[in-house]
Amino acid sequence: MVYLDYAASTPVSEEALHVFQQLSKDCYGNASSLHDAGGKAHDILTYSRQSLAAMIEGEPNGVYFTSGGTESNLLAIQSITNGLPAHKKHVITTSVEHPSVHHAVSSLERLGVKVTIIEPNQDGIITEDILKEAILPETGLVSIQHANSETGIIQPLAELAPLLKERNILFHTDAVQTFGKIRVSIKELGVDAVSISSHKVYAPKGAGAVYMGTQVPWKPLYAGAVQENGLRPGTVNVPCIGAFIAASEQMMLRLDEQHTLDEQLRDYFLQQVKLRKLPVRTLQDNDNRRMLPHIIGCFFEGFEGQYVMLACNRHGICVSTGSACASGYHHPSPAVKALRLSDRDALQFIRLSFGWQSSQDDIDQLLHTFEHLQKEKKGA
Amino acid sequence: MVYLDYAASTPVSEEALHVFQQLSKDCYGNASSLHDAGGKAHDILTYSRQSLAAMIEGEPNGVYFTSGGTESNLLAIQSITNGLPAHKKHVITTSVEHPSVHHAVSSLERLGVKVTIIEPNQDGIITEDILKEAILPETGLVSIQHANSETGIIQPLAELAPLLKERNILFHTDAVQTFGKIRVSIKELGVDAVSISSHKVYAPKGAGAVYMGTQVPWKPLYAGAVQENGLRPGTVNVPCIGAFIAASEQMMLRLDEQHTLDEQLRDYFLQQVKLRKLPVRTLQDNDNRRMLPHIIGCFFEGFEGQYVMLACNRHGICVSTGSACASGYHHPSPAVKALRLSDRDALQFIRLSFGWQSSQDDIDQLLHTFEHLQKEKKGA
Incomplete structure (x- = not known):
């Protein structure tokens, strides 16, 4: 997993x-x-x-x-x-x-x-x-x-x-x-x-x-x-x-060490999204704010977050559509809405978050699933 | 212990x-x-x-x-x-x-x-x-x-x-x-x-x-x-x-088995208190009520419960003067007061409670400490 x-x-x-x-x-x-x-x-x-x-x-x-x-x-x-x-x-x-x-x-x-x-x-x-x-x-x-x-x-x-x-x-x-x-x-x-x-x-x-x-x-x-x-x-x-x-x-x-690792993984994700030409926007695109390095909020254009989360789950990858403490609700999260997004955009939100065991390989598997979803859609 | x-x-x-x-x-x-x-x-x-x-x-x-x-x-x-x-x-x-x-x-x-x-x-x-x-x-x-x-x-x-x-x-x-x-x-x-x-x-x-x-x-x-x-x-x-x-x-x-064990330990304690002629009264002396077999509320005549508890502790025995959630208070417990006892009597209260690891040997050690306290007092 x-x-x-x-x-x-x-x-x-x-x-x-x-x-x-x-x-x-x-x-x-x-x-x-x-x-x-x-x-x-x-x-x-x-x-x-x-x-x-x-x-x-x-x-x-x-x-x-x-x-x-x-x-x-x-x-x-x-x-x-x-x-x-x-x-x-x-x-x-x-x-x-x-x-x-x-x-x-x-x-x-x-x-x-x-x-x-x-x-x-x-x-x-x-x-x-x-x-x-x-x-x-x-x-x-x-x-x-x-x-x-x-x-x-x-x-x-x-x-x-x-x-x-x-x-x-x-x-x-x-x-x-x-x-x-x-x-x-x-x-x-x-x-x-x-x-x-x-x-x-x-x-x-x-x-x-x-x-x-x-x-x-x-x-x-x-x-x-x-x-x-x-x-x-x-x-x-x-x-x-x-x-x-x-x-x-x-x-x-290990605060500093993990911080560096999280930044590396984040940067790898951001770079790979571009390289693979995936229609994924992230909150990191706007650099007017300081952000935790281990959390990436992103939007996969054309897919509801819930759909992406479940598709990832079928591929053995756990990501989230927001706070677990509010899961089960299908309205867009207030934290995402607060960024002046439309309901449609806010519902595309997915959260990735890294930790001790996270690796580039995890990111590769996630991006592979994203590519798969993208192909499925084009084929449909 | x-x-x-x-x-x-x-x-x-x-x-x-x-x-x-x-x-x-x-x-x-x-x-x-x-x-x-x-x-x-x-x-x-x-x-x-x-x-x-x-x-x-x-x-x-x-x-x-x-x-x-x-x-x-x-x-x-x-x-x-x-x-x-x-x-x-x-x-x-x-x-x-x-x-x-x-x-x-x-x-x-x-x-x-x-x-x-x-x-x-x-x-x-x-x-x-x-x-x-x-x-x-x-x-x-x-x-x-x-x-x-x-x-x-x-x-x-x-x-x-x-x-x-x-x-x-x-x-x-x-x-x-x-x-x-x-x-x-x-x-x-x-x-x-x-x-x-x-x-x-x-x-x-x-x-x-x-x-x-x-x-x-x-x-x-x-x-x-x-x-x-x-x-x-x-x-x-x-x-x-x-x-x-x-x-x-x-x-x-193991409900029934433990219940029987608790009853045996309780009865052993009650019998030994009499045999050893200790001035210890228990709530079990009044049989007008049903009681949990693993809890014995007792009163060691002439000793404050707090004193007995601390003396037992010095001998490596953990007993209590009432609910741990109310410990630190020095007024008599409402549950003991409710038995129409004077403040003086209620402050003599000690609670013993048994469990999986309890044995007759534990009771013997406790009673030995009680005897020791009694002797100390007579000697004083």
């Missing part, structure tokens, strides 16, 4: 799986239990908090573990808003966020919180002007993704942050697609809170984290909850968290 | 760990992805739903997977109440539930839902009379645990169910402590909805399930969520769910 859908989920690394196994055997106590079996689990958690904090240039006591990226977004946005004073209950987010961010703000709206959804410009970017226009005196929180999971477009968070800081507005970012792929530093980005997930970084599914700096006056959704300082009630999944941290540490070590 | 805290968390069985490993390697696709890597994950989910449904005599499409018992309780209670018509928004639960049930109803109260918390009788039992007295014309949901995690007291759900059915009131039970230990049958208990958890049945932490019969008109907390039919947004943790089901299947096969 040729797997070109690493942005949906990654395989688990041998090392992460080994750590998971060891901790499942040695460290099965409940981290809340006050005996040594619980203490051992608690020690792993302490180490994990320190390690993750170091990776993102944060403080260990700002790290809260969750069950995954969706839960991180839900808890971060709701808990931060819950802690805002009554005169600051206005939240700004964008139309291109992960569904979980939209779930979170919809649920806030039902509680009477005012929400503004801003649209990026035609390049998919939230500019300072776009953000500034949406800010109200009562704005308390802004949540903007670090990079989009479908298009790979990176938002200029560091440029937006000063606008918010000078107005005392808290800044959250969903960094699920960027953590472990490009540098995610609290300090450099100028954000107050971050969401990340385990299964995008070669760790088992089942863990994630929220980072919230000590300046964030968040308030638990469930008063009286004890675990993770009240952010997330429920037994803490220590073996999975340990594996998540082990996998993340590996990602950090 | 002598581990007598299986009710807090169980070790992971070899078989469950093996399944987890295999699925992490073979089945890492996102179950929402429409290609074969996603399809494989989806097939495991389908099998898991069928298997779990069969274990509890429910229907496969009533099984919704979650990240654990706490989340199961939170989602079940909130989603069911969310689906109740406006004139049925009254929820009844008990004072002895797991903290997650209290989190759920508190959050409903903030949304304007009327909540009644009922107290069990002095034997820790919710009787028909107690329940009947709390029912209002607008009662829409009742949530009563199957058994208490601290005392092991089993509630007579099957006797309570007809009261609710004839009034068209939905019935949810938290079966986290009973599933895999005693028979949990939707049909026999007469309940509409059930919560369960993976890490109490020798599976990895990180999975749980809600069962809701098709007659339950629940409504998602997050409209538009796609996974688990909208109950829980977020990538479905297929490897953990597969391991959870494998472990549960093992539990079902």
Whole structure:
């Protein structure tokens, strides 16, 4: 199988799986239990908090573990808003966020919180002007993704942050697609809170984290909850968290190397598309934006994305038509629509995403399938 | 280490760990992805739903997977109440539930839902009379645990169910402590909805399930969520769910055998306490109630539970002073207080809980420590 859908989920690394196994055997106590079996689990958690904090240039006591990226977004946005004073209950987010961010703000709206959804410009970017226009005196929180999971477009968070800081507005970012792929530093980005997930970084599914700096006056959704300082009630999944941290540490070590590999594969794909004269446009054709190197959003002229995805699947190749968390929907993705494309064009969208095991051979097989589809069509 | 805290968390069985490993390697696709890597994950989910449904005599499409018992309780209670018509928004639960049930109803109260918390009788039992007295014309949901995690007291759900059915009131039970230990049958208990958890049945932490019969008109907390039919947004943790089901299947096969073993260990403990003339009272001294055989709630006269727990820990024995999810609190547990004990007596509470690896030798070591404590005190 040729797997070109690493942005949906990654395989688990041998090392992460080994750590998971060891901790499942040695460290099965409940981290809340006050005996040594619980203490051992608690020690792993302490180490994990320190390690993750170091990776993102944060403080260990700002790290809260969750069950995954969706839960991180839900808890971060709701808990931060819950802690805002009554005169600051206005939240700004964008139309291109992960569904979980939209779930979170919809649920806030039902509680009477005012929400503004801003649209990026035609390049998919939230500019300072776009953000500034949406800010109200009562704005308390802004949540903007670090990079989009479908298009790979990176938002200029560091440029937006000063606008918010000078107005005392808290800044959250969903960094699920960027953590472990490009540098995610609290300090450099100028954000107050971050969401990340385990299964995008070669760790088992089942863990994630929220980072919230000590300046964030968040308030638990469930008063009286004890675990993770009240952010997330429920037994803490220590073996999975340990594996998540082990996998993340590996990602950090090979960050530059993998970045280069991803760029090489991307460039090879772009070059081959031209050489083979395939009617494939990519988002990389427009260089007005920074993009994640391992995600290529493309459009195969004359074919619906869904059709191409299924045809690739018949040839043993896994690609995607967008975020897995919104699959099953047949309307065009908001992130793709935001690029000012017609519905027809947006429905042609296909996402390729690379990872550790990806090779030129994978790309060749994909392009071979594209050529095959093209020939079939001409023959028809 | 002598581990007598299986009710807090169980070790992971070899078989469950093996399944987890295999699925992490073979089945890492996102179950929402429409290609074969996603399809494989989806097939495991389908099998898991069928298997779990069969274990509890429910229907496969009533099984919704979650990240654990706490989340199961939170989602079940909130989603069911969310689906109740406006004139049925009254929820009844008990004072002895797991903290997650209290989190759920508190959050409903903030949304304007009327909540009644009922107290069990002095034997820790919710009787028909107690329940009947709390029912209002607008009662829409009742949530009563199957058994208490601290005392092991089993509630007579099957006797309570007809009261609710004839009034068209939905019935949810938290079966986290009973599933895999005693028979949990939707049909026999007469309940509409059930919560369960993976890490109490020798599976990895990180999975749980809600069962809701098709007659339950629940409504998602997050409209538009796609996974688990909208109950829980977020990538479905297929490897953990597969391991959870494998472990549960093992539990079902050895249910009777383990039950007998637990009874033998319990009886051995009770007999030895008498033989050794230890001033230890147990909840088993009162036979007016049915109790889980693997949980012994006891009181070591003259010692605070916290002291005994820490002393046992120094001797390499893990016991608990109550629910791990409420540890760190130093007030007596509501489940123990409900037995009409003084604060002083309630603070003497210790919970022992047995599992697969437990033996008479473990009990002997525990009793030896008790004797040691007793001698120390006399000597002092």
